Amino acid sequence: DQQVKQNSPSLSVQEGRISILNCDYTNSMFDYFLWYKKYPAEGPTFLISISSIKDKNEDGRFTVFLNKSAKHLSLHIVPSQPGDSAVYFCAATTNAGKSTFGDGTTLTVKP
Amino acid sequence: EPEVTQTPSHQVTQMGQEVILRCVPISxxxxxxxxxxxxxxKVEFLVSFYNNEISEKSExxxxxxSVERPxxxxxTLKIRSTKLEDSAMYFCASITGYEQFFGPGTRLTVL
Structure with a gap:
């Protein structure tokens, strides 16, 4: 039972355009959601998070949207830059417990 | 900025051998x-540790x-008798609030 899903294994966008990465979850007990960025041979790096009591959180070029009724969240990156090219993992957690990760989406931003 | 460190960065071992992966979490x-x-x-949860004991573990x-904080x-994470399928990147993480800080990982190669 895959509780966190990222249905798009890859996404390619042009520099300067918006990147939208999507994530769906099934467990209604999740109350905190995180996005991590990962480069090859490195550990995941925290990017941005959102609590289940909010529907939007913004940090610079990164915005995360949460739709609780649809059990869906998305990460928007605008404008996208070539340095954003990496694997992006969505993760969900309950009350400081383990994070359950999605499969990841490989983002490629073309100059 | 404090960070999680892991050693070694790469471990090569023969099948059936014991390995110990080390982590220094944020203090x-x-x-x-x-x-x-x-x-x-995708990144898969193995085990969580709190107050010197395992709080949750996966299948x-x-x-x-085994894990311990000696x-x-x-x-540390110990694998007593490694199998070929144990070859992977192993990441240690420590947590404050909801945000998990990941180490750079140890690449384990079982031959």
């Missing part, structure tokens, strides 16, 4: 985790695996 964190990522797959974390700073 004032209380929850510690091990995750692994098999090449090309992957069978009797071949001296209050190091956090």
């Amino acid at each position: 004032n964190h209380l929850y510690f985790y091990w995750y692994r990522q098999i090449l090309g797959q 992957i974390f069978d009797d071949q695996f 001296d209050g700073s190091n956090f």
Whole structure:
């Protein structure tokens, strides 16, 4: 039972355009959601998070949207830059417990 | 900025051998985790550790695996008799609030 899903294994966008990465979850007990960025041979790096009591959180070029009724969240990156090219993992957690990760989406931003 | 460190960065071992992967979490964190990522797959939870005992473990974390915090700073993952399928990146993480800080990982190669 895959509780966190990222249905798009890859996404390619042009520099300067918006990147939208999507994530769906099934467990209604999740109350905190995180996005991590990962480069090859490195550990995941925290990017941005959102609590289940909010529907939007913004940090610079990164915005995360949460739709609780649809059990869906998305990460928007605008404008996208070539340095954003990496694997992006969505993760969900309950009350400081383990994070359950999605499969990841490989983002490629073309100059 | 404090960070999670892991040693070694790469461990090569023969099947059936024991390996110990080491992690130094961020000093004032209380929850510690091990995750692994098999090449090309998603990050998978192995075990969480709090107050010197395992708080949760996954199906992957069978009797071949053990964790301990021997001296209050190091956090180790031991695999008693490695199998080929244990080859993966192993990430240690420690947590404050909801945000998990990941180490750079140890690449384990079982031959």
